[in-house]
Amino acid sequence: xxxxxxxxxxxxxxxxxxxxxxxxxxxxxxxxxxxxxxxxxxxxxxxxxxxxxxxxxxxxxxxxxxxxxxxxxxxxxxxxxxxxxxxxxxxxxxxxxxxxxxxxxxxxxxxxxxxxxxxxxxxxxxxxxxxxxxxxxxxxxxxxxxxxxxxxxxxxxxxxxxxxxxxxxxxxxxxxxxxxxxxxxxxxxxxxxxxxxxxxxxxxxxxxxxxxxxxxxxxxxxxxxxxxxxxxxxxxxxxxxxxxxxxxxxxxxxxxxxxxxxxxxxxxxxxxxxxxxxxxxxxxxxxxxxxxxxxxxxxxxxxxxxxxxxxxxxxxxxxxxxxxxxxxxxxxxxxxxx
Amino acid sequence: xxxxxxxxxxxxxxxxxxxxxxxxxxxxxxxxxxxxxxxxxxxxxxxxxxxxxxxxxxxxxxxxxxxxxxxxxxxxxxxxxxxxxxxxxxxxxxxxxxxxxxxxxxxxxxxxxxxxxxxxxxxxxxxxxxxxxxxxxxxxxxxxxxxxxxxxxxxxxxxxxxxxxxxxxxxxxxxxxxxxxxxxxxxxxxxxxxxxxxxxxxxxxxxxxxxxxxxxxxxxxxxxxxxxxxxxxxxxxxxxxxxxxxxxxxxxxxxxxxxxxxxxxxxxxxxxxxxxxxxxxxxxxxxxxxxxxxxxxxxxxxxxxxxxxxxxxxxxxxxxxxxxxxxxxxxxxxxxxx
Numbered sequence: 001x002x003x004x005x006x007x008x009x010x011x012x013x014x015x016x017x018x019x020x021x022x023x024x025x026x027x028x029x030x031x032x033x034x035x036x037x038x039x040x041x042x043x044x045x046x047x048x049x050x051x052x053x054x055x056x057x058x059x060x061x062x063x064x065x066x067x068x069x070x071x072x073x074x075x076x077x078x079x080x081x082x083x084x085x086x087x088x089x090x091x092x093x094x095x096x097x098x099x100x101x102x103x104x105x106x107x108x109x110x111x112x113x114x115x116x117x118x119x120x121x122x123x124x125x126x127x128x129x130x131x132x133x134x135x136x137x138x139x140x141x142x143x144x145x146x147x148x149x150x151x152x153x154x155x156x157x158x159x160x161x162x163x164x165x166x167x168x169x170x171x172x173x174x175x176x177x178x179x180x181x182x183x184x185x186x187x188x189x190x191x192x193x194x195x196x197x198x199x200x201x202x203x204x205x206x207x208x209x210x211x212x213x214x215x216x217x218x219x220x221x222x223x224x225x226x227x228x229x230x231x232x233x234x235x236x237x238x239x240x241x242x243x244x245x246x247x248x249x250x251x252x253x254x255x256x257x258x259x260x261x262x263x264x265x266x267x268x269x270x271x272x273x274x275x276x277x278x279x280x281x282x283x284x285x286x287x288x289x290x291x292x293x294x295x296x297x298x299x300x301x302x303x304x305x306x307x308x309x310x311x312x313x314x315x316x317x318x319x320x321x322x323x324x325x326x327x328x329x330x331x332x333x334x335x336x337x338x
Numbered sequence: 339x340x341x342x343x344x345x346x347x348x349x350x351x352x353x354x355x356x357x358x359x360x361x362x363x364x365x366x367x368x369x370x371x372x373x374x375x376x377x378x379x380x381x382x383x384x385x386x387x388x389x390x391x392x393x394x395x396x397x398x399x400x401x402x403x404x405x406x407x408x409x410x411x412x413x414x415x416x417x418x419x420x421x422x423x424x425x426x427x428x429x430x431x432x433x434x435x436x437x438x439x440x441x442x443x444x445x446x447x448x449x450x451x452x453x454x455x456x457x458x459x460x461x462x463x464x465x466x467x468x469x470x471x472x473x474x475x476x477x478x479x480x481x482x483x484x485x486x487x488x489x490x491x492x493x494x495x496x497x498x499x500x501x502x503x504x505x506x507x508x509x510x511x512x513x514x515x516x517x518x519x520x521x522x523x524x525x526x527x528x529x530x531x532x533x534x535x536x537x538x539x540x541x542x543x544x545x546x547x548x549x550x551x552x553x554x555x556x557x558x559x560x561x562x563x564x565x566x567x568x569x570x571x572x573x574x575x576x577x578x579x580x581x582x583x584x585x586x587x588x589x590x591x592x593x594x595x596x597x598x599x600x601x602x603x604x605x606x607x608x609x610x611x612x613x614x615x616x617x618x619x620x621x622x623x624x625x626x627x628x629x630x631x632x633x634x635x636x637x638x639x640x641x642x643x644x645x646x647x648x649x650x651x652x653x654x655x656x657x658x659x660x661x662x663x664x665x666x667x668x669x670x671x672x673x674x675x676x
């Protein structure tokens with residue numbers, strides 16, 4: 001089986017790897033219909049996260065069940081399924097509370113930039129579509145596996161409500177999916193902080209009402225100017241840098257909320273500043289599994305089309321070029337066809 | 339008029355100060371029925387906050403309106419009133435959202451350890467009782483001005499709901515009032531972290547169900563052991579130190595909330611740890627004004643008795659001894675009679 005392996009920053013290779021097999025009776029093996037490169041993969045690609053050994057890459061997946069372990073009962077071979085990047089048992093206290101990505105038995109589903117992948121804890125992780133989806137729905141279904149699930153979680157964590165004023169920090173695929181979520185939640189105004197014209201256009205298509213091009217404290221000041229001087233009700237922090245977090249907190253009104261979903265890199269939140277901001281803060285890896293049934297229905301009904309974040313499609317063989325295109329910001333997000 | 343002035347750490351003196359007067363037409367002057375020393379006054383007393391000039395002390399007050407400015411309409415001379423330590427206009431966007439302590443015109447009400455005090459923005463700040471309260475209700479009404487309002491806010495910020503498991507970090511007056519709030523909110527279990535027997539006893543009297551004496555990570559581990567391994571639903575952080583914040587975050591289940599109301603001193607929240615904790619975090623100076631009408635009714639109905647946190651009463655003349663008693667933890671909180 002062919003799959004992508006990162007050897008060092010900037011060095012991603014497609015190579016032959018052992019085909020995935022059932023190891024535990026709760027596993028399933030999925031033949032991938034599509035996979036993709038994540039913004040978070042770039043942390044490794046750029047050398048910000050250390051790459052200490054050759055690492056199979058990718059954690060986003062959608063495809064057809066090939067084989068299941070003896071204890072798997074909720075999906076069967078031949079079904080089209082989507083799952084989260086964290087496998088979850090679906091039964092622990094955290095899963096029952098809707099925080100499947102904090103499952104006490106969670107396992108990261110790695111090595112998805114490949115032809116097939118083993119998914120542990122299949123019953124608690126995978127959700128099948130009612131029927132085989134058409135080719136056109138596959139990008140949007142794949143997006144649910146991470147970016148759309150994560151954008152949705154950002155809006156949930158920031159407590160977006162009908163009529164609220166939402167600001168989105170970050171114009172990557174997750175931020176753009178956050179716009180979709182805010183629109184679906186009935187936000188009254190959706191302000192996207194972006195300097196890149198293709199991303200601005202897609203944000204507006206997804207339902208953004210305003211674009212702010214200023215950054216940092218100028219960006220926060222622009223948001224406050226639009227909101228009676230006090231800030232947005234809900235701010236979606238979709239980057240993970242100290243600057244983005246600070247911009248988000250300073251753009252939030254007292255009593256408002258920041259949902260932060262970019263994996264933090266070097267972020268320290270000053271307690272005193274947070275105190276006097278009166279902002280609420282909640283983040284974490286998206287509990288994608290909680291949202292999957294609802295989001296699959298929205299995709300299949302045509303109500304949301306997050307697959308549009310894939311502005312480039314390449315065969316899996318060109319995975320190295322996919323990383324380069326995203327690293328150089330030539331692409332928002334690249335879909336890979338195994 | 340006599341009032342307390344801090345000259346330096348450990349040096350609080352009662353001295354003659356000019357009697358407060360109406361300066362702005364929105365002011366009221368209150369003759370104090372009672373005042374007290376706050377845990378946060380000890381930050382100055384202990385030299386942790388700098389005392390750069392002689393500073394009139396105290397920000398907790400309840401008493402009778404003596405005089406009002408020409409534009410004050412909601413209270414009149416002779417009425418018994420309670421107000422927040424932050425004066426608020428009651429009309430700005432933050433006040434309308436219930437965050438009066440972030441009022442865009444907020445003013446700190448200082449110098450309350452005295453016979454009388456000027457309260458700015460009286461209409462947006464003060465709440466009158468329906469009639470003159472009996473002597474016995476005065477400690478509890480005074481407590482609403484800060485500690486009970488702040489404990490209430492901790493429970494609101496931590497989103498305590500009926501049946502939830504609550505942990506309280508800090509056994510000072512605010513933490514103890516947090517226990518009262520959690521009980522009033524219908525918490526199923528209220529775990530107080532305390533090593534001091536008199537405070538443990540008062541916590542149990544206020545409605546605590548469990549006492550944890552371990553601190554730091556041992557304390558968090560004890561909480562997790564009591565909660566299926568995952569942590570409490572709601573944690574009230576009522577101290578403001580890095581250790582207390584860390585203990586609070588590590589005691590919270592994924593999806594749970596920390597309400598932090600101790601003014602942070604040196605607290606930095608690690609973004610990555612907060613991310614993977616899946617905990618929500620909200621704090622800030624309590625919007626006491628939001629809660630006052632409800633809390634006054636609860637005190638006058640006899641449903642809550644936060645005045646019990648005053649385990650010592652002294653004449654204002656002995657204010658220096660009041661600070662010493664609290665600094666040395668001989669008293670939880672000292673009420674001063676002007």
